[in-house]
Amino acid sequence: MIDLIIEKIEKMEKKHQKKETVRSSVVLKVYRANRRARESAHYDSIEVPVERWTTVLDALLYAKAYKDSSIGIRYSCRMASCGSCGMKINGIPRLACYTKVSELEGSTITVEPLTNFPHMRDLVTDFSQFFAHHRDVQPYIQNEEADIKDKAKLSEFMQTPEDLDKFLQFSYCIKCGLCYSACPTVATDTKFPGPQALSQAYRYFIDNRDAGGKERINIVDDRHGIWRCHFAGSCSSVCPKGVDPALGIQLLRGHLLGFSKNEKKVADLQERLKKD
Amino acid sequence: MAPGDVYALCASGEDVLMEVADRNNREGIKGWLNPGRYGWERVSYWLQRLTGVGLLAYFVGHIYETSSLTQGPDAWAAMLELTQTPMGHLILLLVIGMSTYHSANGIRLIFTHGGKGLGKPGRPDYPYDAVSLNYRQKSGIWIALILAAAAMLYGASVLFGGE
Numbered sequence: 001m002i003d004l005i006i007e008k009i010e011k012m013e014k015k016h017q018k019k020e021t022v023r024s025s026v027v028l029k030v031y032r033a034n035r036r037a038r039e040s041a042h043y044d045s046i047e048v049p050v051e052r053w054t055t056v057l058d059a060l061l062y063a064k065a066y067k068d069s070s071i072g073i074r075y076s077c078r079m080a081s082c083g084s085c086g087m088k089i090n091g092i093p094r095l096a097c098y099t100k101v102s103e104l105e106g107s108t109i110t111v112e113p114l115t116n117f118p119h120m121r122d123l124v125t126d127f128s129q130f131f132a133h134h135r136d137v138q139p140y141i142q143n144e145e146a147d148i149k150d151k152a153k154l155s156e157f158m159q160t161p162e163d164l165d166k167f168l169q170f171s172y173c174i175k176c177g178l179c180y181s182a183c184p185t186v187a188t189d190t191k192f193p194g195p196q197a198l199s200q201a202y203r204y205f206i207d208n209r210d211a212g213g214k215e216r217i218n219i220v221d222d223r224h225g226i227w228r229c230h231f232a233g234s235c236s237s238v239c240p241k242g243v244d245p246a247l248g249i250q251l252l253r254g255h256l257l258g259f260s261k262n263e264k265k266v267a268d269l270q271e272r273l274k275k276d
Numbered sequence: 277m278a279p280g281d282v283y284a285l286c287a288s289g290e291d292v293l294m295e296v297a298d299r300n301n302r303e304g305i306k307g308w309l310n311p312g313r314y315g316w317e318r319v320s321y322w323l324q325r326l327t328g329v330g331l332l333a334y335f336v337g338h339i340y341e342t343s344s345l346t347q348g349p350d351a352w353a354a355m356l357e358l359t360q361t362p363m364g365h366l367i368l369l370l371v372i373g374m375s376t377y378h379s380a381n382g383i384r385l386i387f388t389h390g391g392k393g394l395g396k397p398g399r400p401d402y403p404y405d406a407v408s409l410n411y412r413q414k415s416g417i418w419i420a421l422i423l424a425a426a427a428m429l430y431g432a433s434v435l436f437g438g439e
């Protein structure tokens with residue numbers, strides 16, 4: 001029995017093993033510029049020692065501690081939970097703390113600020129637009145029956161594990177902005193909410209405790225809204241938390257187009273058409 | 277307030293203007309380049325656009341070509357002389373490939389845009405492979421590419437093969 005389990009685990013590990021590049025040091029090519037000082041951008045090459053387990057964030061912090069303390073980085077948790085350390089690593093948006101140096105090929109690693117975010121300094125970008133888009137889709141449960149201000153008796157909502165599974169994965173979003181940086185529509189349309197906000201709209205839309213569907217749908221059903229998604233899938237390929245924003249967006253669009261059936265949601269959508 | 281209209285980036289107005297000037301560091305059309313870095317789905321997106329725009333250009337040219345008929349048989353014959361050339365045939369071959377890929381992949385996209393064939397949300401586990409980028413979708417893209425190649429081969433055999 002135990003042997004079988006161990007065999008199974010070993011098989012799984014083999015399947016998920018990424019190709020590993022072993023080296024004792026690596027050159028970080030770091031994007032440097034300060035917007036406020038109107039500096040033009042340049043790259044600094046900094047050699048740092050690495051181990052098998054060194055992450056790109058570890059390497060950057062080493063460079064900052066021992067080589068050049070002026071490198072601007074944003075980070076906090078170092079464990080893919082806070083969503084602060086997103087940057088372009090070898091041209092692809094990734095979390096620096098979740099990317100091991102050994103996963104990357106070549107002797108040089110290029111680190112640049114996330115595109116599609118206004119640049120501030122070095123690897124740090126401004127997230128205010130991104131957060132504003134998130135706020136716009138009203139990412140909270142709205143339900144008058146749950147209003148604790150006016151109701152003396154608190155009500156409880158039943159939710160089955162199946163109900164939970166419909167939105168759980170979308171609620172794992174850490175707002176790191178990698179998807180926003182990878183999206184080709186965000187790249188050309190500043191009013192497009194982006195994969196993060198749109199998948200959050202679905203997360204609340206499909207939650208059976210929520211009754212705010214109509215207003216939220218009005219927000220995403222816009223000329224610059226959900227219809228601008230062309231399913232390039234890049235958001236889902238870079239998301240470090242398995243949120244799969246592209247899936248949320250297509251499922252939400254399925255409801256809007258009438259492809260998907262869910263009695264309560266269909267009723268919500270029909271109600272919306274009547275009033276408009 | 278329209279969605280996403282909040283662009284107060286820094287405290288001073290000057291900075292906001294600067295951001296507007298460089299489009300907030302948006303990747304822009306440049307983001308279309310190098311689609312391979314994000315996988316097959318991004319390549320498919322890119323090809324769907326490219327073939328769509330190509331077909332539109334062909335459509336305009338085609339209307340221009342066939343409208344010469346209204347000028348009488350001589351004008352039509354003169355036009356055929358221009359188009360029935362090796363170069364014209366090559367363009368036609370490209371159109372065959374573009375329309376086959378665009379239609380086949382377009383049919384796949386009609387389903388995916390409605391949330392069909394993408395799998396169900398669940399409980400993601402390491403290494404967090406996205407279900408929407410599943411094997412069925414990738415196969416759909418490859419089938420569209422293979423069909424386009426086959427159609428072009430057949431087209432070439434008809435256009436260039438045996439007089």
Ligand code: HEM
Nearest residue numbers: 229230231324325328329331332335378379382383385386
């Ligand atoms: C069987 C015929 C066709 C089908 C099934 C089809 C389907 C599609 C689909 C599903 C898209 C993607 C839309 C999206 O991603 O949101 C698309 C894009 C496009 N199509 Fe077609 N199409 C067809 C014929 C044509 C023709 C004949 C033209 C040109 C005259 C054309 C021009 C375009 C253009 C320019 C795009 C790019 C727009 C975009 O990326 O969304 N299509 N097509």
Ligand code: SF4
Nearest residue numbers: 173174176177179239
């Ligand atoms: S959906 Fe994924 S990539 Fe996008 S912000 Fe959330 S965690 Fe980051």
Ligand code: FES
Nearest residue numbers: 077078083085097
């Ligand atoms: S430091 Fe928190 S996600 Fe990387």
